[in-house]
Amino acid sequence: MSPTPHRLPDWAARALRRGLPGGVRGASIRGDLAEEYSMRRPGLGREVWLAAEVARLVYHYRRSPGWGGGAVSTAFRFALRRLRRDPVFGGLAILTTALGIGGTVALFSVVKAVLLDPLPYHDPEGLVAVYEAHLPRAVDRNVANPGNVAAWREAASIVAAEGIVLPQPRLVSAGDDPREVMSSVVTPGYLEVLGVEPESGPGFSPAAGAADGGQVVLSRLGWLELLGGDPDAIGRTLTVNGTSAEVVGVLPAVHLPFADGSLLLLAMPLSAMGDQTNSGRFLNVVARRAAGAELADVRRELQSITAGLRATHPDFNAGWYVQVEELRGEVLGDVRAPLWILFGAVGVLLLVACVNVANLTLARATDRSGELAVRTALGASRGGLAGQLVVESLVLAALGGFAGIGVAWLGTRLLTPALMESFTIPRLGDVGLDIGVLAFAAAVTAGTGLFFGLAPAVSAGRRGPAATLGAEGRRVGRGGGRVRRLLVVAEVALSVVLLTTAGLLVRSFDSITNAETGFDAARVVTGRVNLAGPRYAGTEPDIRFFDALEPRLASLPGADAAGGVSFLPLDGLGSATSFHAADRAVPPREEWLVADIRTVTGDYFGAMGIALVQGRAFEATDRQDSERVVVVSRSLVERTWPGENPIGRPLAINWDDLEPWTVVGVVEDVVHADLTDAPRPMAYHTVAQAPYFPFMTLVVRTRADAAEAVAGLRRAVAGVDPAVPLTRVQTMDAVVRASTARPRITAFLVTLFAAVAALLAAVGLYGVLSFAVARRVREIGVRMALGARAADVVTMVTLQGLRLVAAGLVIGLAIAAAGSRLLESILFSVSGRDPLAFGASAALFALVGAAACVIPALRAVRVRPGMALREE
Amino acid sequence: MSPSFLGEFEQMVLLAVLQQGESAFALEVRQELERSAGRSVSRGAFYTTLDRLERKGLVRWEERLPRDSRRSAPLRHFEVTPDGIDALRTSRRALETLWRGLDEVLEGT
Numbered sequence: 001m002s003p004t005p006h007r008l009p010d011w012a013a014r015a016l017r018r019g020l021p022g023g024v025r026g027a028s029i030r031g032d033l034a035e036e037y038s039m040r041r042p043g044l045g046r047e048v049w050l051a052a053e054v055a056r057l058v059y060h061y062r063r064s065p066g067w068g069g070g071a072v073s074t075a076f077r078f079a080l081r082r083l084r085r086d087p088v089f090g091g092l093a094i095l096t097t098a099l100g101i102g103g104t105v106a107l108f109s110v111v112k113a114v115l116l117d118p119l120p121y122h123d124p125e126g127l128v129a130v131y132e133a134h135l136p137r138a139v140d141r142n143v144a145n146p147g148n149v150a151a152w153r154e155a156a157s158i159v160a161a162e163g164i165v166l167p168q169p170r171l172v173s174a175g176d177d178p179r180e181v182m183s184s185v186v187t188p189g190y191l192e193v194l195g196v197e198p199e200s201g202p203g204f205s206p207a208a209g210a211a212d213g214g215q216v217v218l219s220r221l222g223w224l225e226l227l228g229g230d231p232d233a234i235g236r237t238l239t240v241n242g243t244s245a246e247v248v249g250v251l252p253a254v255h256l257p258f259a260d261g262s263l264l265l266l267a268m269p270l271s272a273m274g275d276q277t278n279s280g281r282f283l284n285v286v287a288r289r290a291a292g293a294e295l296a297d298v299r300r301e302l303q304s305i306t307a308g309l310r311a312t313h314p315d316f317n318a319g320w321y322v323q324v325e326e327l328r329g330e331v332l333g334d335v336r337a338p339l340w341i342l343f344g345a346v347g348v349l350l351l352v353a354c355v356n357v358a359n360l361t362l363a364r365a366t367d368r369s370g371e372l373a374v375r376t377a378l379g380a381s382r383g384g385l386a387g388q389l390v391v392e393s394l395v396l397a398a399l400g401g402f403a404g405i406g407v408a409w410l411g412t413r414l415l416t417p418a419l420m421e422s423f424t425i426p427r428l429g430d431v432g433l434d435i436g437v438l439a440f441a442a443a444v445t446a447g448t449g450l451f452f453g454l455a456p457a458v459s460a461g462r463r464g465p466a467a468t469l470g471a472e473g474r475r476v477g478r479g480g481g482r483v484r485r486l487l488v489v490a491e492v493a494l495s496v497v498l499l500t501t502a503g504l505l506v507r508s509f510d511s512i513t514n515a516e517t518g519f520d521a522a523r524v525v526t527g528r529v530n531l532a533g534p535r536y537a538g539t540e541p542d543i544r545f546f547d548a549l550e551p552r553l554a555s556l557p558g559a560d561a562a563g564g565v566s567f568l569p570l571d572g573l574g575s576a577t578s579f580h581a582a583d584r585a586v587p588p589r590e591e592w593l594v595a596d597i598r599t600v601t602g603d604y605f606g607a608m609g610i611a612l613v614q615g616r617a618f619e620a621t622d623r624q625d626s627e628r629v630v631v632v633s634r635s636l637v638e639r640t641w642p643g644e645n646p647i648g649r650p651l652a653i654n655w656d657d658l659e660p661w662t663v664v665g666v667v668e669d670v671v672h673a674d675l676t677d678a679p680r681p682m683a684y685h686t687v688a689q690a691p692y693f694p695f696m697t698l699v700v701r702t703r704a705d706a707a708e709a710v711a712g713l714r715r716a717v718a719g720v721d722p723a724v725p726l727t728r729v730q731t732m733d734a735v736v737r738a739s740t741a742r743p744r745i746t747a748f749l750v751t752l753f754a755a756v757a758a759l760l761a762a763v764g765l766y767g768v769l770s771f772a773v774a775r776r777v778r779e780i781g782v783r784m785a786l787g788a789r790a791a792d793v794v795t796m797v798t799l800q801g802l803r804l805v806a807a808g809l810v811i812g813l814a815i816a817a818a819g820s821r822l823l824e825s826i827l828f829s830v831s832g833r834d835p836l837a838f839g840a841s842a843a844l845f846a847l848v849g850a851a852a853c854v855i856p857a858l859r860a861v862r863v864r865p866g867m868a869l870r871e872e
Numbered sequence: 873m874s875p876s877f878l879g880e881f882e883q884m885v886l887l888a889v890l891q892q893g894e895s896a897f898a899l900e901v902r903q904e905l906e907r908s909a910g911r912s913v914s915r916g917a918f919y920t921t922l923d924r925l926e927r928k929g930l931v932r933w934e935e936r937l938p939r940d941s942r943r944s945a946p947l948r949h950f951e952v953t954p955d956g957i958d959a960l961r962t963s964r965r966a967l968e969t970l971w972r973g974l975d976e977v978l979e980g981t
Contacts (some may be wrong), residue, residue: 004942005941005942005943005944006942006943006944006945007944023933024946024948025923025948027946028898028935028945028946028947028948029898029915029919029943030945031943031944031946031947032897032899032902032945033915034944034945035899035942035943056914056915057915057916057919058916059916060914060915060916060917060919060920061916061919061920124921233905363951367893514921640908
């Protein structure tokens with residue numbers, strides 16, 4: 001039997017074939033290695049050994065002169081060697097660059113996915129959103145009336161197709177307990193207009209929703225949450241509001257305009273959504289421009305149709321116009337400004353990081369001036385030296401870039417959930433490090449390397465060898481010193497811009513959280529009930545349910561007060577309509593004001609801590625057959641009966657009829673959708689007299705703990721009807737908190753960037769001053785020998801640094817003041833030139849700067865005259 | 873031509889090639905080096921040094937067919953050229969000159 005020949009594993013042989021010279025030379029080396037390999041004991045240790053040997057061989061041969069070498073690779077090797085020799089500098093520079101690049105790339109990946117990539121629809125540029133707008137009341141982007149939508153659809157020739165959305169919470173069950181989930185009723189053409197096809201399943205049939213036997217299409221989220229991502233979801237049956245519906249499609253994870261967050265879509269023809277006998281406005285419309293039609297054409301055509309509608313239905317179309325907008329802007333909504341601001345802020349941070357590394361590189365270049373001078377004297381060309389310095393910077397930047405991509409990866413992981421939660425950003429599911437992002441990272445890295453490589457390269461090229469060598473590196477580099485001081489001023493200025501921005505955002509966030517809400521969220525627990533299904537058809541059963549619930553709420557153990565409201569403040573949806581005072585001449589339709597409409601049950605005002613200003617709240621005697629009474633908000637009174645007593649006045653509210661309601665009480669204004677909204681007129685009904693909505697958010701002000709209160713609520717609801725679930729249980733504090741998530745994260749991130757920038761600037765300042773002190777050791781020594789006191793020296797050095805700080809502060813504050821206009825769109829009750837934010841950032845940086853100056857100054861004092869002089 | 877100046881590692885490689893004589897294959901030379909130097913020798917450094925010595929004309933090699941049937945790859949047999957011998961001699965002389973008279977310093981307690 002012939003012995004087994006020595007062999008290398010395939011991967012090693014392949015690597016060596018590529019990494020070693022060809023012919024016998026390489027073959028023999030491989031043979032040697034194979035022989036030693038086969039003599040070793042098999043096992044993991046042997047493989048590790050082999051991997052190390054292969055790597056070292058390839059490394060050596062790649063580096064070996066005359067074999068694949070060249071000016072550039074020599075420069076690279078040299079650069080790597082220098083980095084290894086100076087690990088503190090290298091580590092600092094790489095860390096700084098990685099932070100800057102990583103942050104920038106992470107935010108770029110968000111900006112790209114959300115703002116730059118085209119919407120994930122078929123021909124997204126052709127999509128528009130159609131709204132109604134009430135010009136006299138300055139209401140824009142209002143949902144539309146179904147009759148008007150039908151008229152547009154009927155008459156328009158240049159809108160190719162449209163999809164209509166009506167978001168509604170539904171009780172859904174996949175065989176388990178029903179729970180309330182967000183769903184949207186859409187016309188069957190909705191998905192077709194967008195060009196979104198189900199990932200599986202046929203989707204809605206053209207006649208879907210017209211007949212019984214409902215069909216539902218699940219969003220990706222719905223598929224995961226309702227069916228646990230069941231691969232055989234198609235054909236399964238869900239119970240939706242008590243009737244069964246078949247799953248006919250599962251959508252990909254895309255943003256659904258006006259239906260985002262919906263777990264399921266239900267199809268319904270437009271005619272079933274309502275008509276002009278119902279004057280309500282509640283539809284969202286997505287449409288596609290016909291080929292060749294411009295946005296302006298669509299606007300013109302729909303406007304002329306709407307003019308006709310104002311003429312034919314003045315009763316509820318007076319003052320209403322049509323508004324057509326590009327869908328893109330509507331989908332992105334108001335996330336654009338804060339996202340660009342965040343991106344800008346992190347870009348400034350990257351600049352500070354670059355300047356900082358440039359500064360470090362320059363300091364090192366000064367240290368190396370001796371070496372560079374020798375090399376110039378020995379015949380190295382200035383171009384060659386500058387090239388070497390640039391290559392060194394590029395190597396640094398590349399290492400920083402790689403680490404930065406790691407930071408970015410981590411950053412997107414950490415950022416995405418936080419941003420997603422607070423911005424409800426459409427399409428954030430797509431954020432990732434794709435080719436575009438990596439290309440951006442590469443470009444930023446290269447730019448960064450050039451940026452902080454060029455300054456030292458230029459300054460190295462300028463200096464003559466004789467001057468440098470003569471000075472023996474001690475008194476050199478006035479030029480370099482000046483550039484470094486300028487860089488520090490730039491760093492300080494940029495940091496101050498960031499600090500000021502952070503200050504403004506924090507102030508704004510502070511005003512938001514301290515904004516007057518009109519209620520007291522402490523110790524309040526909320527939970528929703530939704531009366532859906534055949535047993536609650538019509539309004540009578542709703543009234544019976546809430547009637548039965550009321551005494552149970554009143555006697556909840558541990559509760560100060562309990563009640564319910566149709567739409568909880570700061571929790572999304574709401575309803576509104578026009579109204580007028582019925583005790584004076586009826587104004588023209590278009591001059592009617594709009595009030596938010598809420599129905600309440602139990603002691604809602606007591607539970608929420610909404611103050612009663614005048615009159616009374618609802619009482620148990622306010623029944624269907626008693627006088628129709630309404631409680632209104634303070635601002636409704638101010639706009640309707642300014643300076644008069646509103647109690648007992650009649651109010652005509654445009655809901656089912658215009659029969660007047662008698663005002664019996666006035667309560668304090670309460671914020672509606674957003675803490676930053678101005679107070680709006682609001683009218684409250686009691687559910688017994690106005691059973692408009694088959695759902696209610698129950699509210700309990702508890703003395704006991706939250707869990708106990710929730711248990712009590714559940715018992716109360718189950719006591720009336722065990723089939724009605726209590727869903728979306730949350731504390732009112734959490735509701736308020738969630739509504740401030742966006743300004744919170746924006747302020748937090750910019751503050752983080754500003755802190756890092758300030759730290760980097762302080763490091764830069766410290767570096768420059770330490771260097772200056774080191775250079776002036778002799779001078780300081782002489783001064784002290786001649787009797788200068790320590791305090792004088794400290795003052796001298798500190799002042800030198802503070803001059804830089806002051807220059808940076810002035811420039812930074814000027815830039816911040818000039819740029820504050822860009823911020824104003826996201827500031828709340830804080831001016832873009834808020835003196836407190838500007839003053840605080842200046843003071844803060846002055847402190848940081850002083851600290852960075854004092855340390856080198858104190859070191860200067862420790863210079864002993866004798867030693868300093870001996871150094872010469 | 874004037875003999876090249878030899879680095880320490882180059883000298884050691886040349887000497888090891890001479891020591892091995894007829895069996896001066898790369899593998900054996902390296903093992904000899906490790907044995908006499910008492911430390912491991914980087915494979916990459918070793919081969920690239922051989923290449924450099926070859927470029928300087930201090931060693932040459934010829935391909936031999938392996939006698940051991942398990943050796944499937946070609947083998948290079950190395951030999952120090954007369955220039956290589958000269959270079960070693962020069963280096964040794966230079967070193968000996970430098971060493972002279974320092975025994976007391978270096979060996980003394």
